[in-house]
Amino acid sequence: MAKELSSRINPAEYEKSIYKFWLDKKLFHADEYSKKPAYSIVIPPPNVTGSLHMGHALDETIQDILARFKRMKGYEVLWMPGTDHAGIATQNVVEKIIASEGKTRYDLGREAFIERVWQQKKESGGTIISQLKALGSSCDWDRERFTMDEGLSRAVREVFYTLYKEDLIYRSNYMVNWCARCHTALSDIEVEFTEKDDFLYHLKYPIENSSEYLEIATTRPETYLGDTAVAVHPDDERYKHLVGKNVILPLINRKIPVIADNFVETEFGTGCVKITPAHDQNDFAAGIRHNLEKIVCIDENNKICGNFYKEFEGMDILTARKAVIEKFKELDLVVKIEPLKHNVGCCYRCNSVIEPRVSMQWFVKTKPLAEKAIEAVKTGKIKLIPKQWENTFFEWMNNIRDWCISRQIWWGHRIPAWHCADCSHTTVAKTDPDKCENCGSINIHQDEDVLDTWFSSSLWPFSTMGYPEKTDLLKKFYPTSTLVTGFDILFFWVARMMMMGIKFMDDVPFKDVYLHALVRDEKGQKMSKSKGNVIDPLIMIDKYGADAFRFTLAIFAAQGRDIKMNVDRVEGYRNFINKIWNASRFILMNLGDEISKIDENNLESVDKWILMKLQHTAKKASKAIDAYSINEAANELYQFFWMTFCDWYLELIKDRMFKGSEKEKEYALATAANVLEKSLIALHPYIPFVTEHIFQTLTNKETIMFEEYPDNLNYNFEKEEKGIDKVIEAVSLIRNIRGEYNISPATQLEIYINTDDSDALKLFQAEMLLIMKMGKAKSIKFNEKAPENCAKSVGNGFEIMVSLEGTINVEEEIARLEKEKKAVLKDVNLYGGKLQNEGYLAKAPAKVIEKDKKTYEEAKARLDKINEALDGLKK
Missing domain, CATH: 3.40.50.620 (HUPs)
Structure with a gap:
């Protein structure tokens, strides 16, 4: 070959140069x-x-x-x-x-x-x-x-101009979410709710000309300065006689009415709600319904304002809250104070607590735009994946409120609206105007606000x-x-793109x-x-390479499931990249000047088997990627390359490579190289750097990027595939026995295979040398009576027996297994007992119970294997 791979992989040596090559060749254009x-x-x-x-x-x-x-x-x-x-x-x-x-x-x-x-x-x-x-x-x-x-x-x-001219953008004094830290309005979805420890204050609001009072439960007593009503539910028998009367606000002596409104929840607090239309979303709506005054008592810096009570003027919200409660206590108007956990709206950028306030802002009428977006999802023109998000989407879109698009900051698209100082008309234009479109005055100034980032x-x-x-x-x-x-x-972005895309x-x-x-x-x-x-x-990319990091993310990216990431996982998949490198290097070291084409007439069973496995894997991976099952495709490719190709196929062909004739070596390497090439192509979307580097070295082609994905292979070797699968099953059972009984890897085993399936018998006889090599056996006998002291394992339509005579010290092995059995029994009894305890099952979290079940099942399976091994040794 013109090039070889170095003995050790170092992504830093090729990743930057490969990316530069892609850019220089404009392969992404x-x-x-x-x-x-x-x-x-x-x-x-x-x-x-x-x-x-x-x-x-x-x-x-x-x-x-x-x-x-x-x-x-x-x-x-x-x-x-x-x-x-x-x-x-x-x-x-x-x-x-x-x-x-x-x-x-x-x-x-x-x-x-x-x-x-x-x-x-x-x-x-x-x-x-x-x-x-x-x-x-x-x-x-x-x-x-x-x-x-x-x-x-x-x-x-x-877009702004068009929406404005169609009356889908308007400017109004309206309730918004205000962040005093960022000094701007926020849309509803820019408010994140965080659970906080707080207090519920029960306060007395005296009824005018009466000894009665209404008990108000509130988390924000400082806003009483802006109260303009007290609301009760119209069906609440406790308060029907008070509807239409007035209460007198303590300290400021403002007279406000008692009103009836269905939005009041009779079960929450006392069933009486103070109404502050200028500082609460629900109260603002109630204020409109009942034509209540909107009194601002908190300014844009979250300071008390309004000249209501000089002692509170200029206080920040929390200081004012304490001061108000102290004054209420002095007047014996505090019933009780209860601790409360509740969700508080915070700014999604700086985490400051949001203060609802009435402000002049620009809005988009979203209902007409949302209807078509909803229809697009319902009819399948837009598919949400996973589908479970559709219900959330519909619920939000069906209840959507007008979108506040103005922000009181300086960085952004300045709103293209000019206000006339002479006639108060607002001119909205695609290009900057020099005069008012209504009266012709040049005394115009552009709106100070900028557009919400999500608008652009x-x-x-x-x-x-x-x-x-x-x-x-x-x-x-x-x-x-x-x-x-x-x-x-x-909702920040996706839903809004739907609305704007369909509209424009x-x-x-x-x-x-x-x-x-x-x-x-x-x-x-x-x-x-x-x-x-x-x-x-x-840091992950620098330490482990981009490919290992990408593959880790991809293989854990199951639909609808959060990824639990740790550094060990990235290191684990770095080992996979190393495996690809070493397998490729092994093939390159033994390959001639070029890859020979596969000659189907000279393929052995194992060659046909690996080609079928490649074919299945590529088709499954392709189908999974198309279905956005990114992790499933990654797992298919991982399992195939590491387990099937490296651990089995490359081992199966080593005798032909190193002990066979030149032709046998050539045919084996041709298959291995072709499978490697197709594997690199299939893996490329996940691990682009290492696959490009190896592909160029292997093929001398310019790039892997536009190679045809190998999901259209058309091999027809089902018989050979099933046969080698059965051979591998037999070898795996032999290896399992070796592991179960601690038999040394150097020990050559005497193996007995019994089967009533004539086809399976012919297969095992034909592939006897292969089984002996992979199972490290000195002999295999078919359908013969096995001697005493044999370990047995049952496969699909056959059984494997391995003579233990002379391979292990039976007494020592029995003692080892008995000791392990005691330890495993502890887990079986412990977790089995837990899972039968109804009290435990009723209280324990579902995740803990699931973990216990898994531990129990694993311990039980291990116990069964130990008992099976002991039975074989004690015969």
Whole structure:
């Protein structure tokens, strides 16, 4: 061969050079004019200033597997890459940097601050892209996009303008989720709920001109400053006589009505609810229904405002809460205070507690857009995988609220709306206007807010391909074929892409949505820096190579199941990469100048057997990848290469290679090399670097990337396959006996095979030498009476007996087995007893019970084997 593999594998020696070769040859570039069928994926754009984490690594690995697989299946593949400007996250990063310099964004001013963010993007924006390349991502990097590049910004303006003109975007004073830390409104799905320890405060609200009072239970007593009513359920007999009367708010002496409303839950707290329309989502809706005043008592910095009670003015929320309770205690208006665990809304970016507040914001009317997205999923135009996500999707979409798309930050697409100071008209335009479209005044100013990051990313499947122009790229690759993303952004991003794609392209944005699970630590906990359980993908790649890391992620990526990741698993699959390397090196060392074609006339049974196994494996893997069963395909390929090809086939042909004639060696190596070549092709989507490197060395071809996936092999050697399977079964039983009785590997065994199956007998006789070699036997006798002291094992239609005479010390072996039996019996009795204890079964967690069952079954199976071995020895 022109090249050989080094004696030890070192991914660092070839991974970077191979990736550079792929880039230099533009092998990832998609041709929109190709006559091949199209297959396209858009990458979920990572934050431009971010770095690769385990979620990205899993996401990109799955996408790369699909992209490489489809290239081998004859598709023209576009994997569109890019990054997201990530408004809040990126602004937070830059604000922290300037804070370290003793400044705020307001010190810099809007224009200078935006310049600073662009500078940060220039300095760190390429980090995550280079990390994706280290992972092996075969994106079309010539087409890399950014959500704030010129083309995508134009698409954003076009979409905003169109929706506004169709009355699907409006501006209104409305209740929003407010983050005082990020100083912006958030949409509902940007609020993450966290369980927190809190208190439920039971307070007295006195009835006007009466000795009665209503007992209010609240977690937020400080908001009583903005109360404008108290609500009870209309059917609650306890309070019917009070509806229509007034209560007097303590300290501030505001008179507010007692109203009846169905939203009150009679069973929660006291059945009386204070209504603060300016600071609670439900209260805001109730305020609209009952025409209540919206009194703001907490400002945008989460400070008490409004001149209600001078002592509270300017306090932060928690300080005010304590102060209010103290004043209520002084007036003997506190009934009780109870500890409470409840879910509190927090900002998804900074984890600050969210404060609902009324604010002037921009909204998208989502109901009309959601209806068509729901229909697309119901009719199967869009498939959610796993299918179980459909119910969650329908529930959320059917109850969708208008989408708040304005953010009070500076980094992002500034809202293309200009307000007139003279006539108060708002002009929305595709290009910056110089005067008011209503009155012609030049005294106009652009809206200060920017668009929600998810607004621009919702256009990603078509904006990246040239929209609003009708490009050839859109014509070829839209709608995209598959979207791969985490289930946690099904509503952040996926649902919004559906709505926008159907609206503006009159077609779904993708056909399949594969929602993968999360990568957690080995205990199943979410990875976080605070817990110290984060595994850095780049460290894994540097230490074990990208292929081992990718394969680990893939083989554990079962649909709907979180991946429990630890370093040992990556190291384990590094051993698999080593196995591929060593097996390839073994074949290359013995191969001539080129791989001979397989001559079916000169194949032996084992050759036909391995070709059939290859054929089955490739077809199963192909089918599994198409069904997004990424882990199943990985496992099929792993089992075939390591166990079937290396552990069995290469061992089975060694006599022909080293003791046979030149022709026998040539035929054996031809089969081995051809199977190796096809195996590398089948494995390439999972482990692209090592397969490319070995393939080029083995074949002298330029690249493996466009080789035909070997799922269309058409061998017809079923008889030989079944025969060698039976031979392997026999050898495995012999090896099991050797292991069970601690027989030395050097001991040559006397074997007896009995069978009533004439075909099996002929097979075993024909393959006797093979069985003797693999089973390390000095003799095999068929259908003869075996001597005393034999170990027996039963196969499918035959039995194997191994004479123990002279192979072991029977008394010592009996003593060893009896000792092991005692230890195993302890487990059988312990776990068997637990599983029969009804009290234990009622209290123990399901996972613990399942683990106990597994331990019991394993111990019981081991006990049966020990008893069987002892029976054989004591005869």
